[in-house]
Amino acid sequence: MSAIVGEIMYILLSCAISLDGYLDDATDERLVLSNAADLDRVDAERAGVDAILVGANTIRRDNPRLSVRSPARRAAREAAGKPATPLKVILSSRDLPADAAFRADGAALITHGPLDAVVKDLADRGVERLMVEGGGRVLTEFLTAGLADELQLVTAPFFVGDSAAPRFVHDGRFPRTSRSRAVLASVSTIGNVVLHRYLVSDEAIDHHWLTRAIELSHRCPPSTTAFSVGAVIVDTAGEAIAWGYSRETDDLVHAEESALAKLPPDDPRLRTATMYSSLEPCSRRKSRPASCSRLIREAGIPRVVFALREPSTFVVGEGAEELTSAGVAIVECPELADQVREANRTQLGA
Structure with missing residues (x-):
């Protein structure tokens, strides 16, 4: 806006x-x-x-x-x-x-x-x-x-x-x-x-793709031990080049991880892309050796947009801080946070 x-x-x-x-x-x-x-x-x-x-x-x-x-x-x-x-x-x-x-x-x-x-x-x-x-x-x-x-x-x-x-x-x-x-x-x-x-406008475009990520989060298989998250990767031409959601391919995969797995790691579009994730990318996880914030950094994605900070339900997350320290631009859209909470009513005990 x-x-x-x-x-x-x-x-x-x-x-x-x-x-x-x-x-x-x-x-x-x-x-x-x-x-x-x-x-x-x-x-x-x-x-x-x-x-x-x-x-x-x-x-x-x-x-x-x-x-x-x-x-x-x-x-x-x-x-x-x-x-x-x-x-x-x-x-x-x-x-x-x-x-x-x-x-x-x-x-x-x-x-x-x-x-x-x-x-x-x-x-x-x-x-x-x-x-x-x-x-x-x-x-x-x-x-x-x-x-x-x-x-x-x-x-x-x-x-x-x-x-x-x-x-x-x-x-x-x-x-x-x-x-x-x-x-x-x-x-x-x-x-x-x-x-x-x-x-x-940048703001309207961010809302468009973040809303798409939130819609993807509703596809997640049910879970009481992990959040339901959607992610979309968008290149500088305004095209969605990959997307994913939690538990899309197995019980442990995260949304950002699933989206990144659909692209070759050396895809040059990643160096100028934006990662849209309904929830702040994780900085710690018990199920995989690499967190989503680490995967994003290693892919070279320079910009991340999310709607809600990761609640401390399962782990204490510091994904935004880690990404910022690595030079990744972070945009938070809290006006869409309630939609993310709605997709995670079970996990948040709502």
């Missing part, structure tokens, strides 16, 4: 484009690229955020309401103690039309200034999830500033074919994540359009 001066905000970019990368055509009439089912999906996404942000050109050109349209979703928000529709944020340094559709219902904030300052202000207002809907220049600014976590990109089977039309993104320096390209989290067809979900 995007870190904004101590606050955590998840920033989702959403747009629909033509096959040749345009948001609209060059006429005065708005070109609708999405279908009814996709527009309903967007409405559901709006219902799950705290604020929706667009640029002034989008207001002047498309005149959107920026509201949650479904009565059921509006009612559900109100039942949860939220306003029926999220805060509407418009980036503009000039006055906007008094009859603009966004003014019809719900609270609105018209603001301008450096983008990081705008996002910081929204975080201070309690916005934890922000949806950015355009236009192209605003989307470009969020991407080039490294302020986006996820991009939901819908592609319609349509060609605009006019260089005067507004494009999805403008010229700019688009940073990659510190380790890899964006990760394609999912692809789905919605009628005759296609939704691609891309994760574009």
Whole structure:
């Protein structure tokens, strides 16, 4: 998630484009690229955020309401103690039309200034999830500033074919994540359009793969003497190159050990890979001569991400400290720790 001066905000970019990368055509009439089912999906996404942000050109050109349209979703928000529709944020340094559709219902904030300052202000207002809907220049600014976590990109089977039309993104320096390209989290067809979900921040990518590791931990055969752990090894191209889980191949194998065993020890991809493990890699074990932290060090993996420190149920673990001392970068995601505890209810006596 995007870190904004101590606050955590998840920033989702959403747009629909033509096959040749345009948001609209060059006429005065708005070109609708999405279908009814996709527009309903967007409405559901709006219902799950705290604020929706667009640029002034989008207001002047498309005149959107920026509201949650479904009565059921509006009612559900109100039942949860939220306003029926999220805060509407418009980036503009000039006055906007008094009859603009966004003014019809719900609270609105018209603001301008450096983008990081705008996002910081929204975080201070309690916005934890922000949806950015355009236009192209605003989307470009969020991407080039490294302020986006996820991009939901819908592609319609349509060609605009006019260089005067507004494009999805403008010229700019688009940073990659510190380790890899964006990760394609999912692809789905919605009628005759296609939704691609891309994760574009390090934090969102880490959550994606760590969640996959936690899912693998639920495959572990039952045990009262060892934890249920899942592990995924991801290379710098954003591809999972190996995965494993506790007791996958025998009663004693650990998740990281199982994943590493599926690759040759001299695989060059390991030297720049990330090991995702639902639980902190062990530093001591009674069943094998080499701990998982040792196996990770010997493989040359430079980065490890986990959700929960190893409880002292069976042994006192210091895997994170050992790996850090060896120069391995450690990232802990405690916000996912409860999911790991749930997979180990028996072992933890819950």
